[in-house]
Amino acid sequence: MTTPEVASGSQAAAARLRVTVPSVADRVAAELRLQLAEGLLLPGARLTESTIAEDLGVSRNTVREAFAELAAERLVVRLPNRGVFVASLGPGDVHDVYTVRRAIEVSAIRAGGAPERVAAVRAAVEEGKAAAAADDEEALGTANQHFHGAIVALAESRRLDTMMSQVLAEMRLFFHKATVDAHFYRGYLDDNEEICTALEAGELDRAGSLLLSYLDRSEEKQSAVHGD
Amino acid sequence: MTTPEVASGSQAAAARLRVTVPSVADRVAAELRLQLAEGLLLPGARLTESTIAEDLGVSRNTVREAFAELAAERLVVRLPNRGVFVASLGPGDVHDVYTVRRAIEVSAIRAGGAPERVAAVRAAVEEGKAAAAADDEEALGTANQHFHGAIVALAESRRLDTMMSQVLAEMRLFFHKATVDAHFYRGYLDDNEEICTALEAGELDRAGSLLLSYLDRSEEKQSAVHGD
DNA sequence: ATCGTCGGATTGTTGAACAAATCGCTCAAT
DNA sequence: ATTGAGCGATTTGTTCAACAATCCGACGAT
Structure with a gap:
């Protein structure tokens, strides 16, 4: 098989078994998720790329990828050219x-x-x-x-x-x-x-x-x- | 109001009304979604960052953001250090x-x-x-x-x-x-x-x-x- | 008070660079 | 013949620096 066993039925198990260190972006996302859950970041709060990048000692680009994850999960909202904010639900x-x-x-x-x-x-x-x-x-x-x-x-x-x-x-x-x-x-x-x-x-x-x-x-x- | 009307009940409407040009990353994701739907990219196929970056005339970093979108939608699977592949369902x-x-x-x-x-x-x-x-x-x-x-x-x-x-x-x-x-x-x-x-x-x-x-x-x- | 305008700050995007991981291959050892 | 070590090429993960575009707030003119 030329293509690696991507997805398919066994993907879940494979992903669970696979020995892989979560990427830096994933860890940043995890950290933010944590702060979100703890209420450290309140709804409506702004998340500035450069600030978080410095705080966590990672690149701005990496923070950006983490934001993409969180945005996909609706935990955060991205306003084009304005920044990302903690989602607040009405x-x-x-x-x-x-x-x-x-x-x-x-x-x-x-x-x-x-x-x-x-x-x-x-x-x-x-x-x-x-x-x-x-x-x-x-x-x-x-x-x-x-x-x-x-x-x-x-x-x-x-x-x-x-x-x-x-x-x-x-x-x-x-x-x-x-x-x-x-x-x-x-x-x-x-x-x-x-x-x-x-x-x-x-x-x-x-x-x-x-x-x-x-x-x-x-x-x-x-x-x-x-x-x- | 100091924080912009982020999310909340009216967010959907706001997002729909807001005049905003989709970001480059979004357009790349859209293009790939299209090719996926057309069957141009078959399940299991590999998506190389640099190739797509050249083909679409964008930066590799931007392609990366597009990948994050698609991965969140499960259209694509990311194997750490190996690349992204068109999802194939078993x-x-x-x-x-x-x-x-x-x-x-x-x-x-x-x-x-x-x-x-x-x-x-x-x-x-x-x-x-x-x-x-x-x-x-x-x-x-x-x-x-x-x-x-x-x-x-x-x-x-x-x-x-x-x-x-x-x-x-x-x-x-x-x-x-x-x-x-x-x-x-x-x-x-x-x-x-x-x-x-x-x-x-x-x-x-x-x-x-x-x-x-x-x-x-x-x-x-x-x-x-x-x-x- | 309302309306432009201007400057500072932040995002969006690029390009280049480098370490780390993976892959495919060769080649030797068993 | 199979295994395994080594190695080079390729690709990903991540960083950094730069720049244009956009947004925000303040300042000033009307």
Whole structure:
């Protein structure tokens, strides 16, 4: 075979197995992603190429490539000739994001999944309960994300997985405002539990409906926080 | 306001209204996308930076940025230190792509849509019929894509729209093989018709089920063509 | 207050350079 | 015959410096 085994079915595995050091651009992107998630860079903030290049000790061109990555993930917006800014989501975007989540998550749960995938969902539920018992709001938030990530993972679709994680990354951008209410996720614990048991019982349609109603309620709350 | 109206709800409109010449990198990416769609660049083919830079009369760095765009869209795969190659999808990817389509399209049609959006779906159906009458296989294919694009558009979600067009772009990559059978789409005309009328009648669940079965059959055919 | 104009700062793009990695080949050793 | 080391050519990854184009804010004229 003259062409290397590019993509194809085994690409995911190959990419995962391949021993490769992430490029500098990738590491810059990762660093920025981190700062984004930590709320160090607030929505609307400007990212100046030269500044970041100096701060991270890399070339401006490399920063540029990193920006391209982040822009593709919608974490950042590029205004031609004006610069890149941390994406800020308005009410319309909140609805849009939830529309995507409804599509992805409901579809995944409706199709069910292998037992070990279902077990992963259960694990996320327990993780949430533990976090609640420990009064660890931070852990509660990540547990919630694990829960929804596990639901998408039911579909065993590489593309759906990345779409979901991108959407979750987008949401983290404005969660920093939302979590002023410390008990934000607490109310969803029972939802998750109920959805999970329905899933385990094979009542997929019911699980889907529950999930759907959860997402609707969640969207409503988020919209409220976001001055709709 | 110190920060420019970045993103937020009105970003889509702003981006659409803004008078901006696409950057050189964008134009390079567009050109490559075109060649990809035309089948000029076959899956597995290598894209050498310097060659393309010369051919299009741009800098190698600019080509690099274009590659980043295409890689984000999965049209191209980047193998570290080895180069970028036209993505080639294996049987697993076919299933994956259809999983995404099921999620997006079914979700969109189940939620229904504004009358003018439904009308757009109808228009795509008629477009397909006209193409069939004219024996224009090319037009038949694009009409089919318009149909499914219109279905997703029902949801009025910017993100779902771009996800769908990316998936369709991915599919075009291996449609070049699939369309050896000239009557490929012909059989789907009746499906589209039926789905559309169900949609117009407000029978959303039925429309969803029909669409789902269509996608399953379509996947099966594609998998068969792709040496499963 | 509104409207040009001008200067500074930042982005977009280029071209050249160099280290590092990969590939294909030769050639010797087993 | 196969393996493996070595080597040269090619290509990618990254940096740097430069320049045009664009944008922003301030300043000044009306």
